[in-house]
Amino acid sequence: MNDAFKALSDPTRRTILQLLKERDLSAGEIADQxxxxxxxxxxxxxxxxxxxxxxxxRQGQNIVYSLNLxxxxxxxxxxxxxIGAKGDKPDD
Amino acid sequence: MNDAFKALSDPTRRTILQLLKERDLSAGEIADQxxxxxxxxxxxxxxxxxxxxxxxxRQGQNIVYSLNLxxxxxxxxxxxxxIGAKGDKPDD
DNA sequence: TCGATTGTTAGATAATTAACTAAATATCTA
DNA sequence: TAGATATTTAGTTAATTATCTAACAATCGA
Numbered sequence: 001m002n003d004a005f006k007a008l009s010d011p012t013r014r015t016i017l018q019l020l021k022e023r024d025l026s027a028g029e030i031a032d033q034x035x036x037x038x039x040x041x042x043x044x045x046x047x048x049x050x051x052x053x054x055x056x057x058r059q060g061q062n063i064v065y066s067l068n069l070x071x072x073x074x075x076x077x078x079x080x081x082x083i084g085a086k087g088d089k090p091d092d
Numbered sequence: 093m094n095d096a097f098k099a100l101s102d103p104t105r106r107t108i109l110q111l112l113k114e115r116d117l118s119a120g121e122i123a124d125q126x127x128x129x130x131x132x133x134x135x136x137x138x139x140x141x142x143x144x145x146x147x148x149x150r151q152g153q154n155i156v157y158s159l160n161l162x163x164x165x166x167x168x169x170x171x172x173x174x175i176g177a178k179g180d181k182p183d184d
Numbered sequence: 185t186c187g188a189t190t191g192t193t194a195g196a197t198a199a200t201t202a203a204c205t206a207a208a209t210a211t212c213t214a
Numbered sequence: 215t216a217g218a219t220a221t222t223t224a225g226t227t228a229a230t231t232a233t234c235t236a237a238c239a240a241t242c243g244a
Contacts, residue, residue, distance in 0.1 A: 063191065128204095135201095
């Protein structure tokens with residue numbers, strides 16, 4: 001979870017996740033959406049991958065990234081815990 | 093929202109929020125829960141305050157911190173948007 | 185198999201951040 | 215008002231991070 005929160009703290013990475021919500025995208029398609037070098041985007045993707053917020057799969061010449069919602073659901077649970085009745089213990 | 097995600101990326105600050113979910117606490121009471129100097133905790137509190145995740149109120153000699161759930165609800169909405177039906181646009 | 189395309193890895197640098205100690209500020213009490 | 219308590223602010227340092235360019239690796243098509 002710590003990796004996930006760290007990964008989510010960067011606006012570029014959150015935007016990447018939002019792009020991937022619409023549809024799966026190759027690394028290059030993702031990089032095209034930003035004024036940032038491809039290596040930097042590759043680095044952001046590897047952080048998202050390490051946090052298990054995305055998964056990647058090679059398709060021929062391309063590497064296609066897609067959302068992995070499992071960890072996002074855990075984060076959602078954390079927030080639900082925080083917003084629940086006063087004194088209730090959050091999950092984490 | 094960016095400030096909020098940044099603030100939430102630090103485990104110490106998330107623990108502070110969880111402590112404040114149980115009850116309001118003074119800066120000193122919060123600092124007592126950690127092996128970190130008071131000035132460092134004060135700094136974490138100021139980041140949480142800037143992100144509007146907490147509010148503070150002086151009560152005599154003490155400064156009492158309490159949760160502000162408004163921004164947390166917005167973050168919750170962000171996650172709900174991400175987890176919603178594929179292709180649906182998140183709020184943010 | 186050669187050249188083009190796609191993406192990652194390596195290495196460097198500048199900016200941000202979390203931590204500390206020391207000093208300042210604010211409040212209370214004797 | 216002087217001293218004690220509570221907290222923040224200032225200033226420093228070490229670690230982390232986001233970015234870049236250059237070089238490497240993998241795949242495809244002619």
